Amino acid sequence: MSHPGEAHEGSLSGRLNWLRAGVLGANDGIVSVAAVVVGVAGATSDLSPILVAGVAAVIGGSISMGLGEYVSVSSQRDTQRALIAKEKAELASLPDEELEELIGLYEGKGLSRATAERVAEELTNHDALTAHLEAELGITEDDVASPWQAAGASALAFLIGAVLPMLAILLPPPDWRVPVTFAAVLIALALTGITSARIGSAHWLRPTVRIVVGGALALAVTFLVGTLLNTSGVV
Numbered sequence: 001m002s003h004p005g006e007a008h009e010g011s012l013s014g015r016l017n018w019l020r021a022g023v024l025g026a027n028d029g030i031v032s033v034a035a036v037v038v039g040v041a042g043a044t045s046d047l048s049p050i051l052v053a054g055v056a057a058v059i060g061g062s063i064s065m066g067l068g069e070y071v072s073v074s075s076q077r078d079t080q081r082a083l084i085a086k087e088k089a090e091l092a093s094l095p096d097e098e099l100e101e102l103i104g105l106y107e108g109k110g111l112s113r114a115t116a117e118r119v120a121e122e123l124t125n126h127d128a129l130t131a132h133l134e135a136e137l138g139i140t141e142d143d144v145a146s147p148w149q150a151a152g153a154s155a156l157a158f159l160i161g162a163v164l165p166m167l168a169i170l171l172p173p174p175d176w177r178v179p180v181t182f183a184a185v186l187i188a189l190a191l192t193g194i195t196s197a198r199i200g201s202a203h204w205l206r207p208t209v210r211i212v213v214g215g216a217l218a219l220a221v222t223f224l225v226g227t228l229l230n231t232s233g234v235v
Helices: 009-043 047-093 095-108 113-137 147-170 174-199 205-231
Strands: none
Touching: 009 047, 009 147, 009 174, 009 205, 047 095, 047 113, 047 147, 095 113, 147 174, 174 205
């Protein structure tokens, strides 16, 4: 029987994968683009270099996020497919040994020998591959992730997140650019932290504090570096 608000295995894996890609992409878009434009703003009040640097950060960052996610998920998919193929081959060539292995796995979980045999036999008769994948590897054939979907979600989330710091640095008058960007970014990071925690059924405070503190440090350091470069006459 299901309970309201309780995560269940059927949907949890896919939801967490999308959540991870989306949150990482959005946070990277917010923080990395904001750090770039704030750093440039610390060195110059001229809008042109700020705009150029920001656009370059948006384009390069979205491509990097999408590519990184594609490579990562492709490796995960290849590993999952290899494990599934290996399990299929073993079931075809060694059915008795595989059944005994399944019985041993259920015995290891606390079932008696008789109960473990009955469970293993019934599951094998219903769907042997699924039974072995779930008991041995903790996966199903439906768990194989799509690298294109993950890459697209990550790149899109980065672009969406990057819009905020770009607007915050470009729209206000020169004296207000950096303070407005700081405030907008920290508020946005707090919202993403709370949202991701709620979707993942976790308490919101700790992940939100981590995200906000990390973002504040990134902005402060890049702004300080930009200011030092300006005052030292390097730029």
